[in-house]
Amino acid sequence: MAASPSRELEEYWNEFHTIEQQHADTHSDEDELSKTPDEGEMEAAWLARAGYGFVVNKFQDGKDLSDGELDTLTHSLTRAQAEAVRKRINVLSTTMRRKNRVHKVHVKDIFPTQLHGHQHHNQHHHSGGGGDGGGGGGGGSDASGLMIRDAPSSPSPVHRQSSVGSGGKSGSEPWSSGLSQNKGGYSMSGGSSEITEDVEAGVETLGIHPRSGSRTQKEGDKFSNLPSVSDIEISLDFHLEETERPSSPLSTLPDPHRVDLPAFEPKPDPLGVTLIGDLAECDMDKIKSLAHIELTALFDHYSIVYSRPKRKKKMKDQGIFGVPLDLLVERDQKRSPGTDIPLVFQAMVNFLEKEGLTTEGILRVSGADTRAKQLRQDLEEKFYQGLFAWGDAGPHDVAVVFKQFLRELPVPLLSYDYLDAFPQVSSIPKTLEQLKALNLLILLLTDEHRNTLKVLLRFLRDIISHSNRNKMGLNNVSMVMAPNLFLATPLGKGEKADLELELKKAAGTSNIVKMLVHYQDILWTIPTTFIAQIRHQYTTEAHRKSKERLLSRLPWKKDKDRSDIYKKPPPSPDQPEVQDGVIRVQAPHLTKSSALIQLEPATTAADVVAKFKGGDGVLHRDDSTIGEMEETNGHTFRNPNNAQYAHDCDYLYEVGGNIAERCLDPRTKMMDLYHVNPLADWVIRKKKGR
Secondary structure (H helix, E strand, O other), rough: OOOOHHHHHHHHHHHHHHHHHHHHHHOOOOOOOOOOOOOOHHHHHHHHOOOOHHHHHHHHHOOOHHHHHHHHOOOOOOOOHHHHHHHHHHHHHHHHHHHHOOOOOOHHHHHHHHHHHHHHHHEEEEEEEEOOOOOOOOOOEEEOEEEEEEEOOOOOOHHHHHHHOOOOOOOOOOOOOOOOOOOOOOOOOOOOHHHHHHOOOOOOOOOOOOOOOOOOOOOOOOOOOOEEEEHOOOOOOOOOOEOOOOOOOOOOOOOOOOOOOOOOEEEEOOOOOEEEEOOOOEEEEEEEHHHHHHHHHHHOOOOOOOOOOEEEEOOOOOOOOOOHHHHHHHHHHOOOOOOOOOOOHHHHHHHHHOOOOOOOOOOOOOOOOHHHHHHHHHHHHHHHEEEEOOOOOOHHHHHHHHHHHHHHHOOOOOOOOOOOOHHHHHHOOHHHHHHHHHHHHHHHOOOHHHHHHHHHHOOOHHHHOHHHHOOOHEEEOOOOOOOOHHHOOOOOOOOOOOOHHHHHHHHHHHHHHHHHHHHHHHHHHOOHHHHHHHHHHHHHHHHHHHHHHHHOOOOOOOOOOOOHHHOOOOOOOOOOOOOOEEEEOOOOOEEEEEEEOOOOOOEEEHHHHHHHOOOOOOOOOOOOOOOEEEEEOOOOOOOOHHHHOOOOOOEEEEEEOOOOOEEEOOOHHHHHHHHHHHOOOOEEEEEOOO
C-alpha cells in the first residue's frame, strides 16, 4: 500500500487519482508496445538526428572514418559537442564491426546452384588449401569472379571493456536509453585499443583511428585554413544570467501564491536576442541538430539516462480527441491558413480565458461528469461543422475536457522522444543548467508541439495572474498540470501504476512545470552560441564552394589569395556603390522602398526601421503614378501619393551572407552585426508567427 502523500503534493495526488480512474473506465486494448530497436539503432538514430546520417550510411557500406574526415565533421562544434559526436560514432563503429564479423555471408549461400558444380574447383584455388571453409583467413574467387572472404575459424569476442564505465552498461546494449548513456558509457580514451585489440585477421575494421590531442591540418583537408568553433573567439557560456529580483515591502510576508524562484534574463548581446521563430526553417534545422548534440553532452556530464515509453497509443486520423497534433494542424490549415495550433485547442483556451480565469479552483475542481461527456461529444460531432455551441458547459466542465484533450494525444505534448527527459532535468543541481536543458528540449520539439505548449503555458500564466481570486498560484497549477503532461502514456491491460514511484516523481515533474510556466519567455530564445556556430557552418560551406568554383575555372591559380573569395560582389550598374559602414535597406511593401543608411556605433535595428516610418524623408509628388519609382539621395520611393509607412509590426531582417534569414531584435547594434555579416542583405518586412 502506498504511503499517504504529503500535504504539499495533495493536489498532484488528487489529479493523479482522477486520471487513473478515468483511464480504468475508458481503457482500450488498442494500445500497442513500441518496437524494441535492434542493436546499434540507437546510435544510428542519434547520429541521423544530429545531422550525421551519412556517417551511418558509410559504416553500413563497410567503410571507415579517417582522422581528417572526423575533423571535418566536427569542425563547427564546440569541444564538448564534438566529444558527444565522437562517442556515438565510436560505439556505432564498434557495433557495426562486430555485426560484420559475426554475420559474414558466404557467396555460395547466395548462389548455391551456380556454385555447386564449381565447389571442388574452388577448393583448390583457396589460399590455405583445406576444406570448404578454407581455414587460413585468406580469400579467393569462384568461377564467376566473385570474391570470397573467409571468416576466422575461432573468432574472439570483441574487446569492449574500454566502452563501459564503472558500473555502467555497454554503449551498444539495445536502447538502454533514449538519448544518453551513463557517464563513461561511451569512452573515447583508449579508443585505439578498443578498435584494434582482439580483432582477428580477415576482419575489416570500421571506426575511428587514434587521435592526437590537438587538431592538425591534414593533407587534403578542405577546411585546413579555417579554425574550429572551439578554437575561435566565441562565448560558450549559456545565454541567460541570474539577476536581482526587485525588492518589495510585501516580500517578507507569508503568501501562498508567492513565486520563490530566482530571476533570470538573457545576457546583453550587441547582436541581439534571437527568439524561436526568428530564423528561417533551414536555419532552425541546423539549430535543432546543435541542440540535440548539446543536450546529449549536458546529460552525459551529469550521467543522466532516460528512455522512450515502451507503450504508446494507436493514432486516429478522424475526429478531435486522440488525433495527433500535426494532423489536426494540417487539417485546420485548410480551413484557416496560417494556423499553427489546433483550432479546437485554441477555442477551449479562449473560453477559459474569458469565463474561467477568476473561477475558484479552475483546473483543480472537477466539473459535472454528464456535462463534460456531452461537451466532448458535441465537440467531436459539431465543431468542424460550425454547429458547436458551449451551451450549459461551465468553466470546470471545459477544463475537464481541456485536460482530457492533452492526455489523450497519441503523441504526448512533450513528445515520445523527450517525455522522460523533461523530468530528468530535476536531477541537475544548478538552476541555470536546468534552464539550459529545458531550453534545449523546447528547441527539439516539433513546431506543432512547441507552438501548442507555448499557448498552454501562456494560459497557465494568465490563471496564476488571477490567483487572488481563483486560488490557483504557481504551485497549485503546476501540481495539477504535471500528471496531465507526464502521465500521457497508457498502462497495459492488468498493469497498475506504481504509486510509490509516482509520488516520488510528483515533486520533480511539478517543479518542471513550474519552471516552464515561470521562465517561458526566456526559454523561447535561441542560444547565441548556436547562432555563431551556424554562421561558421555557412562561412565554411561558402568557402568550400567558392574554392571549388575558383579552382575549376582557374586551375593554374591554385595558390591565388583566398581573400578574394570573401570579397563582396560589385554593385549592379543601376545602384551606387555602397561605402563601408553604409547599408542599403530594402522595404518592398513601403513607400520608401530602399534607402542607404550610414551606420554609427549606437545605431540599432529599431533606428533603421524608424527611418521608414511616416514623415521621415518621404518624397511627395503630385504627378506620381502607381508603380512609379524615383531615386533621390540614395532613397528609392514608390507611389508617394498612396504612402505606406513602417509600423510596430515591421522588423528589420538579416538575409544571406552567413545566415539564411533572421528577424532582428530591435536592440541589435547594427554596426557590430554589419562587421559579423558584411555580405548580408537588409530587408524590412512584417514579422510572422505567434
